[in-house]
Amino acid sequence: MKLAIASGKGGTGKSMVAANLAFTLAMESQVSLVDCDVEEPNLHLFFPSDPATRDVTLPIPVIDESICTYCGTCGEFCRYGAISVLPKKLLFFADLCHSCGGCVLVCPEKAIHEEPKKIGTLSVSTPLPGLKLVTGVLDTGSPLSVPIIHEVKKETSDDPIVILDTAPGTSCPVVEALEGCDACILVTESTPFGLHDLRLAVDVTERLGIPAGVITNRSDGKDDETMRFCAEHDLDVMLTIPFSREIASIQSRGDLLCRVHPEWQKEFRSLFTKSKVLAGGEL
Known part of the structure; x- marks a missing residue:
């Protein structure tokens, strides 16, 4: 099962969802969490560990x-x-x-041969007994993030449960991360910007033929337009997370909602069950 967590707009809580889902599932299963936001990875902040790191290179022509x-x-x-x-x-x-x-x-x-050029790094760690964390980091000044995303995905290609935290937006890095996924969860928020960019993200998943569901994060209870859009596009609203200063505080100190409030683990287990159904499985 390869499940992408994506969003059109940055800052909607995509990484929060990915981290809490992986944390919850890792208690009972072997889970791989992949940080595909290689320009600004942040999942390592929730799962500090001592990773094994290697360079990611590309062959570059050298002309004699x-x-x-x-x-x-x-x-x-x-x-x-x-x-x-x-x-x-x-x-x-x-x-x-x-x-x-x-x-x-x-x-x-x-007169032309190729030599490797470093464009970034790939790190693998085991911060929890059931969790493998794979992180790609693009070197400063390097313009090509897609090859690094390709490498981090290869690292987990045979793993049974893979959760991919994509970059925000709908550009090439997101498309590369989504490619080959069984389902996608789109995280949005109760703002006009959130809905606007959700429309763009849904268009991408539809074009790629990837079934998608929606999470509304930081909900203020005024989600009528978002709910209407989801109904029009046959999108299941799989989870609603309320606007909460406490949740924001938990995030800001690098902790996890499901660790501080274990009662939320039930919600995230249900989210994964719904995701499997979305991907064509059964309850």
Whole structure:
């Protein structure tokens, strides 16, 4: 079971939901929690531990200009504009390179080879007996987060229960995290911005063919428009978390709602059961 926790808008409580769900399930099952928000990961704040870390690299072309004839074949092939060939000079823009390897293949002089370039790190830890935490971190200044998300997902590809905390929004990093998931929980809030971005997130899940449900977080009881939208799109509102200063305080000190108030564990177990049904399972 691969379950994504996503949101159109940042700050809706997506990571809070993912952390509490993983904490609750890890009491009875083996759970993998994956932080796919590689530009600003935060799940390690809820589960401090001593992780094993390795580099994530991409193959980057290196051009031997002593062999290069400046024919321009590589530049014509590159759809990302990473290579520009002048009459007697070749310019390579590493930040535009997507590491497809095409330039190496098409070079008639075999003047191009690839070398690894570090773009981030991947960390794996076991903060609780039943919980594996996988975190990707994009290096400062590196523009490509998708390859790191791909690597963190590979780390848990064979695990029985995987909860993926995606980046906020609806851009490429979110699409990469959602790809291959059995279901998606979209976390929203009782604001016009929350509803606006929920619409965008629902559109993404529909286009990807991933069944989705909704959690309303920080609910002030004035969720009529959100409920109406969910009804129109046949979206189950799977859980409502009230607006609460105490819950916010628990979060701000890096603690978990389900640890401080164990009665919430029942709600999150029910949430996972509903998620399995959403993914095509049975009660």
